[in-house]
Amino acid sequence: MNRIQTLFQLSGEKVIPFFTAGHPRLDSTADLVLAAERGGAAMVEVGMPFSDPLADGPVIQQSSQSALRNGMTTAKLLQQVKQVRESSEIPIALMGYLNPILHYGIQTFVTDARAAGVDGLIIPDLPCEESEDLVSLCKAQELSLVLLVAPNTPGKKITRISQLAQDLIYCVAVLGITGARLDEADGLVSYMERVQHHSESPFVVGFGIKTREDVRKVNRIADGAVVGTSLIEVINSANSPVEAAETYIRELGGKE
Amino acid sequence: MPDHRGHFDRYGGKYVPESLIPALKELEQQYRKAMTDANFQTELSNLLKHYAGRPTPLYHAGRLSEELGFEVWLKREDLNHTGAHKINNALGQILLARRMDKQRIIAETGAGQHGVATATVAARFGLQCIVYMGEEDIQRQKLNVFRMNLLGAEVRPVSTGSATLKDATNEAIRDWVTNVETTYYLLGSTVGPHPYPMLVRDFQSVISRETKEQFKVQVGVELPDRIVACVGGGSNAMGIFFDFLEDDVTLVGIEAAGKGLESGQHAATLTKGEFGVLHGSASYLLQDSNGQVTLPHSISAGLDYPGVGPEHSYLKSTGRVDYRTATDAEAVRAFQWLSEMEGILPALEPAHALAYLRQENNGITSGERVVICLSGRGDKDVNTVAHWIGVDS
Numbered sequence: 001m002n003r004i005q006t007l008f009q010l011s012g013e014k015v016i017p018f019f020t021a022g023h024p025r026l027d028s029t030a031d032l033v034l035a036a037e038r039g040g041a042a043m044v045e046v047g048m049p050f051s052d053p054l055a056d057g058p059v060i061q062q063s064s065q066s067a068l069r070n071g072m073t074t075a076k077l078l079q080q081v082k083q084v085r086e087s088s089e090i091p092i093a094l095m096g097y098l099n100p101i102l103h104y105g106i107q108t109f110v111t112d113a114r115a116a117g118v119d120g121l122i123i124p125d126l127p128c129e130e131s132e133d134l135v136s137l138c139k140a141q142e143l144s145l146v147l148l149v150a151p152n153t154p155g156k157k158i159t160r161i162s163q164l165a166q167d168l169i170y171c172v173a174v175l176g177i178t179g180a181r182l183d184e185a186d187g188l189v190s191y192m193e194r195v196q197h198h199s200e201s202p203f204v205v206g207f208g209i210k211t212r213e214d215v216r217k218v219n220r221i222a223d224g225a226v227v228g229t230s231l232i233e234v235i236n237s238a239n240s241p242v243e244a245a246e247t248y249i250r251e252l253g254g255k256e
Numbered sequence: 257m258p259d260h261r262g263h264f265d266r267y268g269g270k271y272v273p274e275s276l277i278p279a280l281k282e283l284e285q286q287y288r289k290a291m292t293d294a295n296f297q298t299e300l301s302n303l304l305k306h307y308a309g310r311p312t313p314l315y316h317a318g319r320l321s322e323e324l325g326f327e328v329w330l331k332r333e334d335l336n337h338t339g340a341h342k343i344n345n346a347l348g349q350i351l352l353a354r355r356m357d358k359q360r361i362i363a364e365t366g367a368g369q370h371g372v373a374t375a376t377v378a379a380r381f382g383l384q385c386i387v388y389m390g391e392e393d394i395q396r397q398k399l400n401v402f403r404m405n406l407l408g409a410e411v412r413p414v415s416t417g418s419a420t421l422k423d424a425t426n427e428a429i430r431d432w433v434t435n436v437e438t439t440y441y442l443l444g445s446t447v448g449p450h451p452y453p454m455l456v457r458d459f460q461s462v463i464s465r466e467t468k469e470q471f472k473v474q475v476g477v478e479l480p481d482r483i484v485a486c487v488g489g490g491s492n493a494m495g496i497f498f499d500f501l502e503d504d505v506t507l508v509g510i511e512a513a514g515k516g517l518e519s520g521q522h523a524a525t526l527t528k529g530e531f532g533v534l535h536g537s538a539s540y541l542l543q544d545s546n547g548q549v550t551l552p553h554s555i556s557a558g559l560d561y562p563g564v565g566p567e568h569s570y571l572k573s574t575g576r577v578d579y580r581t582a583t584d585a586e587a588v589r590a591f592q593w594l595s596e597m598e599g600i601l602p603a604l605e606p607a608h609a610l611a612y613l614r615q616e617n618n619g620i621t622s623g624e625r626v627v628i629c630l631s632g633r634g635d636k637d638v639n640t641v642a643h644w645i646g647v648d649s
């Protein structure tokens with residue numbers, strides 16, 4: 001079993017920070033993962049920067065640009081994950097667009113990511129219709145391919161997606177890009193209840209989550225809350241980004 | 257082609273966020289219904305005839321032919337209303353938007369021709385229109401920006417990335433993801449997720465249907481020997497190739513070689529790119545060794561795009577179409593050449609196709625019958641050419 005499979009056997013509230021690898025500095029990645037762990041994060045999502053992140057709002061777009069300028073690459077990121085694994089067992093999912101993975105070679109990528117200590121993979125521009133090859137490659141290596149569902153995904157399809165993904169699915173809270181506001185998500189509770197009803201796997205919710213209250217609200221129904229844009233905003237405006245991230249993640253989990 | 261999943265062999269598909277999948281499914285259903293609906297077909301062909309001015313002429317370029325030693329015809333898409341082939345697709349899609357009851361239309365544009373075509377049809381049907389355009393392109397295509405404003409569209413400048421067509425497309429997709437329930441995305445070329453490459457091709461294929469018919473009647477010969485078109489996203493090329501794919505006709509697509517293929521500053525996706533995924537489909541893509549999309553360059557904004565339609569990638573893989581390139585300098589010379597020889601100012605995009613006629617090793621034998629898709633007129637490019645000539649001299 002990988003760390004994600006183990007984690008979601010446990011019930012209880014989960015805070016899942018997202019940040020972009022290689023931002024604000026090329027070597028920030030490992031420090032931020034360890035800070036998240038100290039802050040009480042259950043798992044982390046590490047963004048693999050891409051030149052054309054079409055599901056992302058301005059904050060994550062800029063963090064990707066910054067990471068690319070800093071020289072971040074897929075190979076360097078896997079190196080950094082390896083480094084984290086010397087001192088941490090926190091579950092790690094990589095989140096990134098398909099093209100850099102294709103270019104690396106999907107089979108090699110899955111093998112190398114697993115060997116580096118990655119537990120899961122989230123690809124926002126890979127809907128289940130196109131995921132067949134990657135699903136079987138990931139299964140073979142026990143890497144959790146976390147497929148996404150949206151507020152307009154029909155119930156039956158939620159079931160199918162959760163069956164394909166098996167370990168975990170990711171619910172996008174709003175119709176929109178990252179950085180959207182959660183209060184634009186009409187009917188978040190009924191949406192989460194719908195997912196709960198149809199999904200055969202655990203599910204986490206992300207997009208627009210910002211406060212301790214949001215985290216609590218989401219965790220009442222879902223199996224975890226992902227916090228991305230607002231964490232990156234905290235990192236961007238802090239003098240010492242790593243400490244600021246740790247403090248913020250601790251607050252989100254209600255562990256002052 | 258494509259198969260039921262929208263794949264042209266390994267190219268194409270729907271590589272988009274899950275939230276767009278229902279919208280793409282609905283679009284495909286509506287499109288398939290429309291194609292077998294006689295009312296839709298009648299409405300579209302009436303608009304093409306009485307609004308856009310079709311059929312466009314197939315014009316024998318006598319002085320060009322004399323100089324070249326083979327016969328050249330120009331398919332005059334520049335004579336369409338709004339000045340380019342883009343209106344063929346915009347009219348087809350606006351009728352789909354109306355059937356789907358969408359009141360808000362968005363589009364991306366590079367040269368501004370597709371933006372103008374979209375703003376035009378949105379005005380014609382009284383719909384709200386927002387056009388995303390890179391800041392770089394806003395600078396070099398000022399005339400078209402003003403035209404869009406006159407037509408009542410809002411032009412939203414995009415400053416991210418290279419501030420050109422690729423980034424405008426990212427921004428249009430982000431808008432669509434956010435407003436998918438109310439908004440119709442009127443995509444301008446044979447790119448993007450399925451069903452766009454198919455439906456844009458089909459709406460543009462009127463070019464090849466007319467060409468085939470006109471050639472037979474005017475020339476008295478069944479088929480031309482060769483058809484040439486420029487390739488940006490690939491819509492005018494797919495449009496003029498489509499009805500000839502099964503025929504014994506040589507098909508040539510010309511990409512932008514910018515400052516030269518070896519300079520790294522070009523937009524020759526099929527010639528220099530590698531397999532990848534951008535804007536929802538798998539195709540050839542200009543990218544670096546880490547799979548990051550690289551910045552293309554072309555003097556013509558309409559060709560300045562790092563991707564290409566998936567069907568072109570497929571046609572390259574089968575060898576059915578011969579893809580070649582022309583540089584900025586060759587295109588400007590061809591622009592001047594057609595203006596002086598035939599009294600026609602071509603857009604810089606099809607000037608690349610014209611430039612091919614004068615290239616050595618183009619494979620054209622004397623007496624051949626060659627059709628060029630003259631996809632648009634050159635008014636929008638006059639400033640660019642003036643600037644180039646000024647810099648040159």
Ligand SMILES: Cc1ncc(COP(=O)(O)O)c(C=O)c1O
Nearest residue numbers: 369488489490491492558605632
């Ligand atoms: C006149 C003209 N030709 C060609 C193109 C390139 O597009 P496509 O390859 O889709 O025909 C454009 C795009 O703006 C254009 O304006």
